[in-house]
Amino acid sequence: MSWKKSIGQKQQIHVLQNALSTGRLAHAYLFTGPDGSGKESVAFELASLLNCQNATDGSEEGACGVCPDCLMIKEFMHPNVEYIFPVESALLDPGDSAKKENKKFTEAKERYDALLEKKKQNPYLSPAMERSMGILTEQIVALQHKALFMPNEGSKKIFIISQAERLHPSAANKLLKLLEEPPAHVLFILVSSRPDALLPTIRSRCQALRFSRVTQQELRLWLQQNRPEIQEPNLSFIVSFSRGNLRLAWEFINNRDSDTAETATIVLRNEALEYLRKVLTPSRFHEAITSCEQNAKNLSRGDLVLFLAALLLFFQDANHRRINADFQELNNPDISDAINRFAKNFPNPDFFQISTLTEEAIRAIERNASPLLVMASFTAEIKGLLLRKA
Numbered sequence: 001m002s003w004k005k006s007i008g009q010k011q012q013i014h015v016l017q018n019a020l021s022t023g024r025l026a027h028a029y030l031f032t033g034p035d036g037s038g039k040e041s042v043a044f045e046l047a048s049l050l051n052c053q054n055a056t057d058g059s060e061e062g063a064c065g066v067c068p069d070c071l072m073i074k075e076f077m078h079p080n081v082e083y084i085f086p087v088e089s090a091l092l093d094p095g096d097s098a099k100k101e102n103k104k105f106t107e108a109k110e111r112y113d114a115l116l117e118k119k120k121q122n123p124y125l126s127p128a129m130e131r132s133m134g135i136l137t138e139q140i141v142a143l144q145h146k147a148l149f150m151p152n153e154g155s156k157k158i159f160i161i162s163q164a165e166r167l168h169p170s171a172a173n174k175l176l177k178l179l180e181e182p183p184a185h186v187l188f189i190l191v192s193s194r195p196d197a198l199l200p201t202i203r204s205r206c207q208a209l210r211f212s213r214v215t216q217q218e219l220r221l222w223l224q225q226n227r228p229e230i231q232e233p234n235l236s237f238i239v240s241f242s243r244g245n246l247r248l249a250w251e252f253i254n255n256r257d258s259d260t261a262e263t264a265t266i267v268l269r270n271e272a273l274e275y276l277r278k279v280l281t282p283s284r285f286h287e288a289i290t291s292c293e294q295n296a297k298n299l300s301r302g303d304l305v306l307f308l309a310a311l312l313l314f315f316q317d318a319n320h321r322r323i324n325a326d327f328q329e330l331n332n333p334d335i336s337d338a339i340n341r342f343a344k345n346f347p348n349p350d351f352f353q354i355s356t357l358t359e360e361a362i363r364a365i366e367r368n369a370s371p372l373l374v375m376a377s378f379t380a381e382i383k384g385l386l387l388r389k390a
């Protein structure tokens with residue numbers, strides 16, 4: 001990508017461009033804002049621009065994306081760019097060769113590589129290893145050593161610290177020391193959606209850059225300009241489904257089967273609606289339990305989130321049509337009849353509670369709760385809420 005191809009965040013990019021062209025880039029930035037707002041992708045874009053062979057610092061276009069330096073950054077292999085996120089301690093055994101054959105280390109390394117692979121596919125993902133206790137002291141010690149090395153001429157050594165609020169306290173203190181006397185050739189970019197959980201002393205050493213959720217209009221415009229093959233109703237579907245979360249939007253965009261008009265997401269939505277039918281048909285409730293178990297086992301966390309998000313948007317549509325039978329701006333315009341039937345057959349549910357319950361389930365899945373427990377309790381509770389008598 002490049003500055004121009006970024007989704008939204010024009011103002012934030014403008015601030016960075018200005019800092020670059022006037023030689024006033026700070027030593028440390030803190031990028032804050034909601035999950036999926038593109039903070040990390042802008043951080044990597046800045047890192048690319050500072051190393052790109054075909055761009056100047058103040059470039060309007062940004063990095064070229066295709067020179068060897070840009071490509072190495074995309075692969076997380078560039079010697080000037082270090083990416084730090086919460087990992088398991090098993091990964092951090094120092095360079096003892098006996099340890100390298102250690103099974104725990106090998107397995108942890110596989111999980112780490114798999115996560116980086118996902119990040120390559122989806123630049124809006126904030127990776128964290130499931131068994132991680134946070135960003136660990138050893139990671140910051142390694143960073144201290146790396147900060148001593150000079151980068152290639154004319155460039156900077158760039159440390160991108162994802163989910164900085166998860167810095168272990170002693171790691172945070174070590175990082176603070178570096179931020180207090182930053183070497184001139186180093187640029188820190190801390191990224192956090194919960195900056196209030198950072199040490200105030202760290203916050204005060206960084207220049208804050210606040211990101212906001214990308215608007216639906218911005219995402220729609222970007223898709224129209226950059227992915228013209230995505231047509232209605234899929235276009236509206238992606239825009240409303242992702243609710244300004246670029247990580248979700250990216251999953252939708254890239255999970256499309258280009259040979260058919262239907263996106264994988266629409267398939268998943270239809271499965272979600274079939275599951276809902278089972279939940280609501282007393283004689284089929286045992287089938288609902290079975291499909292809930294199968295989904296918990298077979299779907300990735302990302303797909304489970306999409307599954308639940310599909311239900312959420314369907315409930316929103318039903319609620320709109322319940323209040324106003326002529327409501328036109330549906331999330332799912334292609335299944336307008338099914339929405340009408342649902343609104344008619346289930347006139348009394350508390351949609352606020354239903355939405356809250358669904359959003360909580362989504363957050364629990366995103367925060368690594370057990371998919372089976374989340375889906376089982378969601379299934380039981382949603383049934384009660386939907387079938388409630390007035």
Ligand SMILES: [Zn+2]
Nearest residue numbers: 052064067070
């Ligand atoms: Zn380049």
